[in-house]
Amino acid sequence: MSTLRFLKGHGTENDFVIVPDADGALDLDARHVAALCDRRAGIGADGLLRVVRSAKDPAAAHMADEAEWFMDYRNSDGSIAEMCGNGVRVFARYLVESGEAAPGDLRIATRGGVKTVRVPADGGDVTAEMGSARFPGPDGIEVTLPDGTVRPAVNVNMGNPHAVVFVDHLDDAGTLYTAPPVTPASAYPEGMNIEFVVDRAPGHVAMRVHERGSGETRSCGTGACAVMVATARRDGAELPATYTVDVPGGRLVITEFADGRVEMTGPAVIVAEGEVDLARLTMRG
Numbered sequence: 001m002s003t004l005r006f007l008k009g010h011g012t013e014n015d016f017v018i019v020p021d022a023d024g025a026l027d028l029d030a031r032h033v034a035a036l037c038d039r040r041a042g043i044g045a046d047g048l049l050r051v052v053r054s055a056k057d058p059a060a061a062h063m064a065d066e067a068e069w070f071m072d073y074r075n076s077d078g079s080i081a082e083m084c085g086n087g088v089r090v091f092a093r094y095l096v097e098s099g100e101a102a103p104g105d106l107r108i109a110t111r112g113g114v115k116t117v118r119v120p121a122d123g124g125d126v127t128a129e130m131g132s133a134r135f136p137g138p139d140g141i142e143v144t145l146p147d148g149t150v151r152p153a154v155n156v157n158m159g160n161p162h163a164v165v166f167v168d169h170l171d172d173a174g175t176l177y178t179a180p181p182v183t184p185a186s187a188y189p190e191g192m193n194i195e196f197v198v199d200r201a202p203g204h205v206a207m208r209v210h211e212r213g214s215g216e217t218r219s220c221g222t223g224a225c226a227v228m229v230a231t232a233r234r235d236g237a238e239l240p241a242t243y244t245v246d247v248p249g250g251r252l253v254i255t256e257f258a259d260g261r262v263e264m265t266g267p268a269v270i271v272a273e274g275e276v277d278l279a280r281l282t283m284r285g
């Protein structure tokens with residue numbers, strides 16, 4: 001494997017290198033992923049989406065009867081995550097634009113289970129069924145902001161782990177070059193994504209995020225869903241409830257239904273495609 005075909009896409013500026021690998025022939029290790037996602041020496045992205053038939057990947061073969069395609073998602077440092085909400089919307093857009101799937105409702109296998117994603121034929125916004133939020137606890141989770149202020153946080157699991165913290169201003173999160181400390185660390189044995197949230201208006205919030213394995217990104221779909229359900233609980237909102245969640249890279253609209261299902265809608269676009277010679281990339285580690 002030397003030359004690799006790729007595409008580049010984003011959902012609210014959460015950007016991804018997309019690698020078609022229908023038959024699961026590629027052996028992309030963490031070093032390849034990190035090199036491809038490097039913004040200076042590679043293509044640059046928050047994460048990588050390998051597009052493989054479920055039947056051809058051992059991690060997804062058990063879902064092959066339900067979903068033809070498996071989203072093999074990796075963070076930009078090469079680590080594996082269970083789920084990526086913007087990624088699954090971009091993944092579905094790719095399947096439709098490439099002719100691998102017809103517009104409409106697509107079933108996509110992820111490490112967080114099979115998700116239904118609706119891709120309209122007119123190129124409009126893409127909607128992902130995100131499953132239900134879980135609140136694993138424990139109570140008493142706190143985030144220490146850069147100015148030393150300690151804030152309570154809500155532990156929300158959207159397939160992947162999130163700490164949601166309400167702040168006065170989005171700048172209170174600081175530079176986010178590194179993740180602010182979350183305690184007790186034992187609440188997140190696999191690490192966590194941290195969302196900082198402010199109110200904009202009733203039913204309308206804005207957030208920044210520090211993602212596990214990627215650093216600060218311009219959007220996080222699972223994070224926006226975690227923010228929505230945490231805010232709806234804080235507000236005592238009656239379900240179904242719909243919130244607008246502004247992220248640095250755009251806007252997502254999220255609904256939690258009475259049965260707990262969460263649905264997220266927003267833009268998902270493919271912007272480029274090309275070939276990369278893996279031998280030219282800098283492999284670290």
Ligand SMILES: N[C@@H](CCC[C@H](N)C(=O)O)C(=O)O
Binds near residue numbers: 075080160211221
């Ligand atoms: N940006 C994604 C989340 C990607 C995974 C996350 N960094 C993790 O490690 O859990 C999204 O849109 O949900």
